[in-house]
Amino acid sequence: MSEVNTPWLIVGLGNPGPDYAANRHNVGFMVADLLAERIGGKFKRAQKAQAQVVEGRIGAPGPANRRVILAKPMSYMNLSGGPVGSLCDFYKVPVSNIVAIHDELDIDYGMLRLKLGGGDNGHNGLKSMTKAMGSDYHRVRFGIGRPPGRMQVADFVLKDFSSTERKELGYLVDRAADSVECLLAEGLERAQSTYNS
Numbered sequence: 001m002s003e004v005n006t007p008w009l010i011v012g013l014g015n016p017g018p019d020y021a022a023n024r025h026n027v028g029f030m031v032a033d034l035l036a037e038r039i040g041g042k043f044k045r046a047q048k049a050q051a052q053v054v055e056g057r058i059g060a061p062g063p064a065n066r067r068v069i070l071a072k073p074m075s076y077m078n079l080s081g082g083p084v085g086s087l088c089d090f091y092k093v094p095v096s097n098i099v100a101i102h103d104e105l106d107i108d109y110g111m112l113r114l115k116l117g118g119g120d121n122g123h124n125g126l127k128s129m130t131k132a133m134g135s136d137y138h139r140v141r142f143g144i145g146r147p148p149g150r151m152q153v154a155d156f157v158l159k160d161f162s163s164t165e166r167k168e169l170g171y172l173v174d175r176a177a178d179s180v181e182c183l184l185a186e187g188l189e190r191a192q193s194t195y196n197s
Helices: 024-038 081-092 125-132 151-158 162-186 187-193
Strands: 010-012 051-058 066-073 098-104 112-116 136-141
Touching: 010 024, 010 081, 024 051, 024 066, 024 098, 024 136, 024 151, 024 162, 051 081, 051 098, 051 125, 051 162, 066 162, 081 125, 098 125, 098 162, 112 125, 112 162, 136 162, 162 187
Parallel strands: 010 066, 010 098, 098 136
Antiparallel strands: 051 066, 112 136
16 A cells, blocks of 8 residues: 555544533543544444544645544543554554544643653543554644642542633634644644644
């Protein structure tokens, strides 16, 4: 399979169900939903994995046009690796063509950082993915900042974005989706120089 035809698996990390939909931990789902909207697709249940998927293409017609599978694991965050591994096998996606979009505590709210490989930094979704397939996948890290005061991390990530944060959230999710498109079309270095803040 040529590099142009090799699919990319874009994974938005989050928890399934309406109770979690607006949580900080679900920003990966939010970005995946926007990307699906942009390519004119609707998420459907995957046949071979506990996930919802949309297949389509991202990028202008020509060499930068990429075949993509957008995925939202439906297994809960800390078990994301199983569905992602199954999708990789089914669609024959190399690990280097996986992009995980996830919330990141160690970056200020709304900041983005793109990278390839690395540790999981205590993020259970990444931990599960790395256990299933190694760590050599791309990450789009969406900053949510640290919990205020003595609030536990688990409570903070499972809370909805604050009313102040929500004012900017649409723009920030849009920017994160742009960064994924840039990564696929122009490569990691260009995406980092444009979007890493």
